[in-house]
Amino acid sequence: MIMELEELKTLWNAYDKKLDKSLQLNLQLLRKLNFEKMASKARTIVIYKIIEIIIWVTMVGYLLNFSIKYFEQPGFSIPAVITIALLVAAIISDIRMLMITTQLQTDYDAPVSSLQKKVHKLKLIILGYVKWSILGLPLYPVFLILAGKIFINVDFWSAKHYTYLMSNIVVGACLLPGFVWLYIRLSKAEITPVWIKNLLIGSGFNQAAAAQQFLDEIDRFEKEEE
Amino acid sequence: MYAQATQDQFINIITQNKKLIFKVCNSYCKNADDRQDLVQEVIIRLWQAFGKYDNRYKLSTWMYRIALNTAISHYRSGKRREQSTVPLSESLLDIADENVEVELDEQVKQLHLFIRQLDELNRGLMILYLDNNSYKEIAEVLGISETNVATRISRVKQQLKNQFTKILTP
Numbered sequence: 001m002i003m004e005l006e007e008l009k010t011l012w013n014a015y016d017k018k019l020d021k022s023l024q025l026n027l028q029l030l031r032k033l034n035f036e037k038m039a040s041k042a043r044t045i046v047i048y049k050i051i052e053i054i055i056w057v058t059m060v061g062y063l064l065n066f067s068i069k070y071f072e073q074p075g076f077s078i079p080a081v082i083t084i085a086l087l088v089a090a091i092i093s094d095i096r097m098l099m100i101t102t103q104l105q106t107d108y109d110a111p112v113s114s115l116q117k118k119v120h121k122l123k124l125i126i127l128g129y130v131k132w133s134i135l136g137l138p139l140y141p142v143f144l145i146l147a148g149k150i151f152i153n154v155d156f157w158s159a160k161h162y163t164y165l166m167s168n169i170v171v172g173a174c175l176l177p178g179f180v181w182l183y184i185r186l187s188k189a190e191i192t193p194v195w196i197k198n199l200l201i202g203s204g205f206n207q208a209a210a211a212q213q214f215l216d217e218i219d220r221f222e223k224e225e226e
Numbered sequence: 227m228y229a230q231a232t233q234d235q236f237i238n239i240i241t242q243n244k245k246l247i248f249k250v251c252n253s254y255c256k257n258a259d260d261r262q263d264l265v266q267e268v269i270i271r272l273w274q275a276f277g278k279y280d281n282r283y284k285l286s287t288w289m290y291r292i293a294l295n296t297a298i299s300h301y302r303s304g305k306r307r308e309q310s311t312v313p314l315s316e317s318l319l320d321i322a323d324e325n326v327e328v329e330l331d332e333q334v335k336q337l338h339l340f341i342r343q344l345d346e347l348n349r350g351l352m353i354l355y356l357d358n359n360s361y362k363e364i365a366e367v368l369g370i371s372e373t374n375v376a377t378r379i380s381r382v383k384q385q386l387k388n389q390f391t392k393i394l395t396p
Contacts, residue, residue: 005383011334012356016245025244026318030237030269108292109275111369112350115295214302221347222370
């Protein structure tokens with residue numbers, strides 16, 4: 001026996017009729033739900049993102065001022081410029097996230113394929129943000145120099161701290177190729193070595209790969225017309 | 227006063243379309259707890275979009291879009307206990323008599339099994355088709371062309387034949 005789609009429709013209609021009789025909506029519980037609170041929770045996420053952007057922009061402003069002040073001391077101005085570049089990348093990423101998040105909150109009644117594309121693009125941006133943050137870790141001596149000067153007025157380039165700073169720069173430099181390699185591996189669609197796969201479980205890579213895969217599926221779903 | 231009237235109007239719409247919400251949620255969540263979370267999440271999304279509902283569209287189109295978008299996002303994130311929902315001790319929407327599920331014959335169970343085996347997008351397509359929506363309405367909800375809807379339904383039909391042949395062949 002082969003089940004035809006029309007027979008399934010008949011079964012589905014029978015199921016529908018059974019639901020007519022037995023499906024119950026808990027009206028009391030529905031009325032108890034705090035509708036206004038639900039809406040405000042979504043707005044809170046956007047507010048947090050805006051606050052984050054304001055903090056990054058303030059930091060950029062401060063560091064621009066700092067780099068001008070120490071223009072003739074590249075030991076300070078270059079770390080400031082590197083940090084500004086990273087912050088600008090973070091701001092751009094945050095703005096893209098904010099735009100998509102805002103659209104998602106208002107566009108849930110958009111056609112399924114277009115909304116799901118947005119949802120999964122947002123996931124990729126978030127995970128890209130995480131990947132870049134990982135890549136930035138070996139740059140920690142840059143932040144050390146700046147934090148020392150700004151917060152405790154310590155000059156890590158001075159003779160007293162020079163060995164300490166150099167040892168940190170060497171550690172950072174040694175870590176950098178490893179992190180670049182890891183970033184490249186994270187960017188590849190297919191990862192073959194099993195030990196890397198195991199290492200990446202829970203790192204968000206799987207989610208990024210799944211999001212990309214689903215975006216490809218949506219594209220196929222939209223285009224397939226033959 | 228106005229807010230209360232709006233809320234009452236919304237609750238009325240949910241009451242009239244509870245089957246639509248249940249069928250979508252049930253097709254994406256087998257587990258009862260998960261389904262309960264998803265039902266709540268769908269209702270939240272519907273409420274958030276309710277203010278800007280454009281009555282040039284059919285209400286069912288609007289509801290299907292939101293319910294399917296929420297269900298697919300929920301299903302793909304694999305999340306349990308959605309952060310925006312509140313754990314409830316009771317179900318917002320459920321079958322009063324659990325025996326109804328038991329009573330459903332083998333073929334209906336196979337139908338649910340089959341639907342749940344489809345990928346997320348085709349599952350949405352199938353629900354819309356089985357709910358007697360026209361190709362035009364299905365295309366509007368999913369954001370694809372009517373021709374594409376027809377092609378995809380024909381493929382699902384073929385897949386279905388193969389599936390049931392496999393199940394029923396000793």
